[in-house]
Amino acid sequence: MSNTREQILQTTCGLMEKQGYHGTGLNEIVKESGAPKGSLYHYFPEGKEQITSEAVLQSGKLTATRIQNGLSENSNAAKAIHDFVLNIAHHVEASEFAAGSPLTSVAMETATKSERINAACREAYSLLETAFKEKLLECGFTKTKAEELGTFITAAVEGGIILSRTYHSGDPLRMVAKHLKVLLSQ
Amino acid sequence: MSNTREQILQTTCGLMEKQGYHGTGLNEIVKESGAPKGSLYHYFPEGKEQITSEAVLQSGKLTATRIQNGLSENSNAAKAIHDFVLNIAHHVEASEFAAGSPLTSVAMETATKSERINAACREAYSLLETAFKEKLLECGFTKTKAEELGTFITAAVEGGIILSRTYHSGDPLRMVAKHLKVLLSQ
C-alpha cells in the first residue's frame, strides 16, 4: 500500500470531520498532507467524490473498531456504553470541539447530492450501528431489541456530539451517557 | 419590515438546511430568492456571516414554535413527543430527505470557525431544548429532570434526522420516537 495515498486519505478524514465536504478543498488536502498535487489525481483519478467516499468509509471502519474496543472494557452493556460516551465527551473536549462525529457533516451535505458518497455514508453508519448492536446481543438482548437500540444509541450519541461541539462543552454528551444508561438498565 | 430582506433570509434558511454553510453560495441565495443582487449587501452589510447568523436564529425560533405547537396536541408528554417525532419522520420523507435539522450542518461547520455564527447556533439550540423542557415541566417532571431530558431528546431527534436523511428512510426517526417514549414513560 502506498504511503502517500494513505496519508491523503487520513488528512481528508481529519479535515472533513472538522469542516465538512464543501468546506474542505483539494488544495488544502494537498497542503496539509504534504502530498504532491500530482499524486492526488494519480491515486484518485475520479477526483473529490472518490477521495471523500474512501475517506468516509475509512472513518466508519476506524470508528466502529473504536466502539468495539471501547465497549469490550466492561461486561455490562449499560455501563459499557455509558463509559464509552463519557470517553467521547472527553475526546471532543480535548480536540477543542473540532473533532467527533467524522461523518455527520459530509453525510448531511451529500445526502441528496452525490449517490456515491451517500452510499459510503450509509455503509459507514451501519458499521457503527452494528458495533453497538453486537455488544447488546452479547449481553443478552434479543435480536430485535439489539437492532433497534443500536440505531437509537447511534442517533443519541451523534446528536450529543453535535450539541457538545456547538456549546463548546462536554455536558450534552454527559447527559446522553447518563440517560442511555437509564434506558439500557431497565 | 422589508419584504426583500425577509425573502433573502428565508431562502438562506432553506438552502443551508439542505446543503450547509460552505455549500451555499451568495449567488445562489440571490438567484433562488429572486431578490435583486444589489440588495444583498444593502440589507446585510456584514456579509455572509451576518446573513447566516440571522438565518440560523430565525430557523431556531421557527423550529421552537413548531415544537411547542406539536407538543400541545397531547397532554401526555411521552405520547406527545412520540407523535411529534413521527411527524418529523414524515416531514423528512416528504422533503425527499433534503429537509429536517436546519441547524446541524451549519453548527458543525462553524463550531470553531466563526464566533458569531456559533453564538447564533447556541441560542437556536437552546430554544429547542427549552421547548421540550417546558412541556416536561407542564407534565410534572422535576426541573432537573426536565432540563436533562430536554437536552437528551434534542440530541436523539437530531441524530435520528441525520440517520434518516442518510439512509433515505424515516425508519431511524421512528426508532427514536419509539424508544424516547419508553424512556419518558417509565
Add this chain to the structure above:
DNA sequence: CATTATGTAGACCAGTCGTTATAATAACAT
C-alpha cells in the same frame, strides 16, 4: 542498456467564491 510502469512536481485552466466600488434609480419628505 532500453523500455515501461509508477509516482512526483507544479504550472495552468475556466469558473466560482465573497466582497467592494460606483452609479443609476426609486421613494419620500420638505
Add this chain to the structure above:
DNA sequence: ATGTTATTATAACGACTGGTCTACATAATG
C-alpha cells in the same frame, strides 16, 4: 421641484475552486 435617503444594478476585484496537463524523476523488468 429639490434634496435626501433607500434601494437596486453592474461590473470588477483578488483569491480560491476542482480539475487537467505536461514534464520529469525513479524503479522495475525485459
